[in-house]
Amino acid sequence: MQFLLLLVGSEFIRPGFGSEVGGDPSGCAEMAFFITSLFKHPSADQAQNVCHRYGIQYLVDNIYDPVWRDKRSWVWALTPAVADPEFRALDCR
Numbered sequence: 900m901q902f903l904l905l906l907v908g909s910e911f912i913r914p915g916f917g918s919e920v921g922g923d924p925s926g927c928a929e930m931a932f933f934i935t936s937l938f939k940h941p942s943a944d945q946a947q948n949v950c951h952r953y954g955i956q957y958l959v960d961n962i963y964d965p966v967w968r969d970k971r972s973w974v975w976a977l978t979p980a981v982a983d984p985e986f987r988a989l990d991c992r
Contacts, residue, residue, distance in 0.1 A: 940969045943976035950991035958989045 933949045937958065941949075946958060958973065962985045966972045977989035 937973070938964050938966045940966055940972055942971070943973040946973035946977065947991055956990070956992050958991045959987070960989070961986045 930953055933952065934955075937946050937949055938960075949955065950958065957980060958977065960967055960974045964974075967974055969975075973989065973991075974987060977991060979987050980990050981988040
């Protein structure tokens with residue numbers, strides 16, 4: 900089982916994406932670019948494309964990310980697995 904947590908909206912992406920414990924860091928910059936772009940108002944289709952490309956199953960967002968305020972964004976278009984008034988974990992499979 901692989902586990903990778905990226906707090907992109909809070910602008911925290913671990914350098915090397917944990918590759919210091921094994922793995923190839925060569926794709927990290929590209930992955931960071933595409934994942935970061937998710938928080939700049941993309942559509943649900945764009946979010947799902949990034950999820951499929953990198954094997955992401957869930958996207959997490961909260962009220963502090965600008966994409967939250969865009970009611971046309973993936974935050975509101977994807978199906979929530981968990982949601983409350985300030986947090987949403989969305990199914991991106």
